[in-house]
Amino acid sequence: MKIKALKLLTLAFLLIACVLPVLFLSGKTASEPDPSMAGLGFGSLETLNANYKEWETQYEKEGGDRNMVLAIGWFKGLSTGNTYASGLAKFNLIDGHVTVAINGLSQHEAWDVWMVDSAAGRSIALENDDNMLHIGSLTHEGKVSTLAASLGKDAFAKFNMDLIIVTKAGKNPMEDRTLIGTTSLFHHMYRSKQQGQFGALADADPILEQPDKSGFFQRIIEGISPTASAQIGPIPNPSTTLQFSITRGRKSFFNETFNGNGRTCGTCHREDANLTIDAEFIADLPPNDPLFVAEFVPALSQNFENPVLMRKLGLILENPDGFDNLPSKFVMRGVPHTLALLQNTLTPVAAVPGATPLPDGSIPSQDGTTVPPRERTGWGGDGAPGTGTLREFIIGAIVQHYPKTLNRQTNVDFRLPTTGELNDLEAFQKSLGRRADLNLATMQPKFRNEVVRKGVEIFNNGGSVLGQPNEGAGKCFFCHLNAGASDFFFPGANANFNTNVEGLPAQPADLVQPLQLNPQDGGFGRLGVSPTGGFGNGSFNTPVLVEAADTGPFFHNNSIETIEGAVDFYNSTAFNTAPGFGAAIGGIRLEATEVVAVAAMLRVINVLENERSARDLINRMKIATSQAQAKELSNLAISEIQDAVEVLVGGGLHRKAQKEFFNAGVDAHSAGEALTVTDRVALANKALAHLTNARNDIIAP
Ligand code: HEC
Ligand code: HEC
The missing domain is CATH 2.60.40 (Immunoglobulin-like)
Structure with a gap:
């Protein structure tokens, strides 16, 4: 029944939205002012600025x-x-x-x-x-x-x-x-601010820069976001240049191949799939999509990808522990979305007080990892090579995924980015998604659905660790504070744990016939043998949960398909005997109804984030200066709205909100097609009103 309803809605969307996956990146040159900032896609100047402000x-x-x-x-x-x-x-x-x-x-x-x-x-x-x-x-x-x-x-x-x-x-x-x-x-941004030219980055391609003489963008920014100044303080001399930087970063993310095998970041982090990819999406790609280079480029046919696991389970081959033994030293991982790369999802846990450096020079952290890596990226939290920053992750991704041959030789198999390109790619990624973490405790009484309210209670119940009964204690907030990635015990930092996902029996990737080589994944670090097998210390980096419900399958190895299944993982023997934390927190034991309540909460906060993002895009659509831009923004908004519907339908939640989202999608689509600005604005306002109704059905204002 639910599946049928979902299929019908999906079908309806596909019919009205035509072929959603075909998104057109703005063809305009970066120097033309664009008040709707269509070129930023899901990126937002406010998110980048808020992120920057925290760093500053x-x-x-x-x-x-x-x-x-x-x-x-x-x-x-x-x-x-x-x-x-x-x-x-x-x-x-x-x-x-x-x-x-x-x-x-x-x-x-x-x-x-x-x-x-x-x-x-x-x-x-x-x-x-x-x-x-x-x-x-x-x-x-x-x-x-x-x-x-x-x-x-x-x-x-x-x-x-x-x-x-x-x-x-x-x-x-x-x-x-x-x-x-x-x-x-x-x-670079800090320096530009010191020089009184905030956002004018030293290494940007000068041709694409346009000085903001008129204060035009200052007015625009204030116009669309009256709260921006309150949130991030006065913006000094903003910020045409930063807008251009994000726009160029987005173009580069989705189009730039760095003279490699034809892949781009967007090959795996799809704009129309929440910056990730799964097996269902892969099934609809043409056989010559660069994702499949291992199937049609002879030099990449061995030891580069596993096409069977890629097609069946959306798994990508990675060599995080080095390229020295390609046939057996690799791991198969799911593609994480790149949303909400906030400072507190990147910051490592503090050093052990008085710790002496390890033989490799790194300093031990209180969660059993080390610094470097200086920032926590990828499933292991050690995704980036070298010093381990998000900036270096870009280079790591090029070397891992882009080479023409497995020699992986710079300037032969790919080229490296320029400093300006690195800035732009970093700007785009740090402009994606939420601006800040939620506050679940203050939201809890406002949720309309009692099951969702219960879900928050369980999520935020510490049980025996805090001297309370263990019944109904999800203890989730210890590691996923406010459903983000920062930690209760290490506030503001993104900790690693060995929760023993590797120890689960009957993982889909191990069942695939014919059997595929799928080595144990040791998580963080390149050295040592994990207690659960593989190179590394066995721990994985805590992911954000707000964006989880519409970006499954779950965990680093895509081992669980549904959000309910992912919550239920914490009942497993694997977790409760985990070397990392399972036993130390007195274990987690939830009844089936409690599992569903926590999952309902995760579904609902995901949908509220879809709504926030769709609203932002539709507001920008209203001030677009061309129909192409309006269309592009409407497509992005529809993809968010469609996710909201699917996530609610999948949990049998908020039927009224489902309908309101559906109608918002219809109006957003018509607004994108409208031939006059007046019509577009009127239809966009109708879509926004439906979004408001949907939100109000889920949470009190
Ligand atoms: C072939 C698929 C593929 C391509 C192409 C690709 N990625 Fe990824 N990306 C992945 C996978 C798989 C992971 C998980 C990596 C890990 O855990 O080691 C990942 C992880 C990430 C993360 C970490 C997210 C987090 O929450 O920690 C970032 C950031 C990222 N990729 C950015 C990029 C950028 C930038 C590019 C282009 C330069 C790119 N990716 C190209 C598959 C891909
Ligand atoms: C000890 C710390 C810890 C606790 C407690 C914890 N988690 Fe996690 N969680 C993690 C880590 C680490 C991962 C990544 C594991 C991996 O991929 O191997 C994760 C992953 C997840 C994922 C998958 C996210 C994705 O995008 O794939 C979900 C969902 C999740 N946790 C929900 C919960 C819920 C619900 C609870 C409470 C019942 C909880 N977690 C308790 C550390 C924790």
């Missing part, structure tokens, strides 16, 4: 430009050689003082340190016209290699640092790059 507060708390800290490490695709050495560089950009401390470098060799300001529009791979500054040599003190240099007060006035590089003595960064550290998008 932290940066200034740690000393700001007097204490800029960069991690330095081996850097996939860019480092020469291979080493586990790593360390930190600290800059005082005001007085020009730099200190560097590296663990794990050979004491029998001498090493130089360089800073690089990449030439605009050039690859971050080193080139002749990059500005390279030799700042000194490392001296060995015990196991640590250090340098302290005073470059003078004006050293950083005109030098926009992109990279810091440790080379073998006597070599320049074009000849040797043993260790590398990079600044991030937010460093």
Whole structure:
């Protein structure tokens, strides 16, 4: 019955929305002002700014430009050689003082340190016209290699640092790059703000920049989001340039192949599938889609992907533990969405007080992981190579997924991005999704559905850990605070745990006939043997849950298809005997009705996020300057609305809201087709009214 209703609704949507997957990226050049910001797609300037603001507060708390800290490490695709050495560089950009401390470098060799300001529009791979500054040599003190240099007060006035590089003595960064550290998008944004030109990033392609002389965008931003200033403070000289940066980042994310095998980020992170992909979506792709390169490019036919597991279960082959033994050293993982890459979903748990560095130079954290990696990306929380930032993840993804051959040679099998491209891709990704975490406790009494209210209660009940009965205690918030990815015990940080998903019996990927090689996944880290098998310490990074219900299957290996099944995982013997946390929190034991209540809550908060996003897109559609842009925004809004309907139908929840969402979809579609602005605005307003009704059916205002 439910399935039938769902099918009918889906069919209706497909008929009215025609072929939704065909989304047109704005054909306009980036320099034409676009008040609707159609070119940003799901990206939003407000989200980027809110994300930036959080970073800035932290940066200034740690000393700001007097204490800029960069991690330095081996850097996939860019480092020469291979080493586990790593360390930190600290800059005082005001007085020009730099200190560097590296663990794990050979004491029998001498090493130089360089800073690089990449030439605009050039690859971050080193080139002749990059500005390279030799700042000194490392001296060995015990196991640590250090340098302290005073470059003078004006050293950083005109030098926009992109990279810091440790080379073998006597070599320049074009000849040797043993260790590398990079600044991030937010460093560049901070610098542009210091220079009174917020958002004007030093390495952007100058042709695509357009100065905002009129204050036009300031007015637009204030117009569409009166709350923006309240949330993120006054925006200094915003921000045509940032809009362009996100727009370019989006184009690059969905179109740029980096001279590789034809894939783009969007090959796996689909815009019309919540920035992820699953087996159902894969089934509708043509055989020549670049996702399937392993099926038609002979050089990639072995040890690159497993087409059977890809097609049946949406699993992608990854070599997070290194490319040294391709036939057996790999893991099969689902594609996570890239929504809500907020600071607190990237920040590692603090170091163990007084911890001494491990032999590889990394510092142990309180959740059993280490720093580096400096940011938590990917299922293992160690997704990015080298120093482990979201910025380096881009390069890691290119090296992993884009090569023409398995030699994976830079400038032969793919090219590396420019500094500007890295900024843009980072800007797009950090502009996606929510601006902040929910507050489930204050939402709880407002939910209209009593089962959903119960779901919150169970989710936020700590049971025996807090000296209360274990019955009805979901203990979910310990790890997924407010259904985000930050942690109750380590607030503001994104912790790793071994919840023993690997220990589940009868996983779909292990049942596939004929049997496929599917090695144990050791999660975090490249070294050591996980207690549950594989390379690493066995822990996985806690994912956000608000965006979960419409982005299944669940867990790192796509082992569970439904959200109810994913909640029920916490009843399993696997979890309750997990080496990570299962037993330590007195176990989790939920009755079937309680499982459904928690899942209902997860469904409903997902739908509220769909509604927020659809509303944002429809509001922008109202001020679009061309019909093509209006159409594009309407398509994106419809994909959110369609998810909302499916997620509610799947849980038998909020039938009135289902209808309201459906009608909102119909009106949003008509608004996208409207031939006059007046008609479009009227229809968009009707869609918005239906969205309001839907939201009101779910939660009191
Ligand atoms: C062939 C499929 C594929 C392609 C192409 C691809 N990704 Fe991914 N992406 C994945 C998979 C699989 C994971 C999980 C990786 C892991 O756990 O190690 C992932 C994870 C991520 C994450 C981590 C999300 C999180 O919540 O931690 C980010 C960010 C990301 N990808 C960005 C990109 C970017 C940027 C590109 C393009 C440069 C890209 N991806 C290209 C499959 C892909
Ligand atoms: C000890 C920490 C911990 C607790 C407690 C916990 N989780 Fe998780 N959760 C995780 C980790 C870590 C993952 C990722 C595991 C993996 O993929 O191997 C995860 C994954 C999930 C996922 C899959 C998300 C996705 O996008 O694939 C869901 C859903 C989920 N948890 C819900 C819950 C619920 C509901 C509860 C309470 C009943 C709960 N979790 C309790 C740590 C925890």
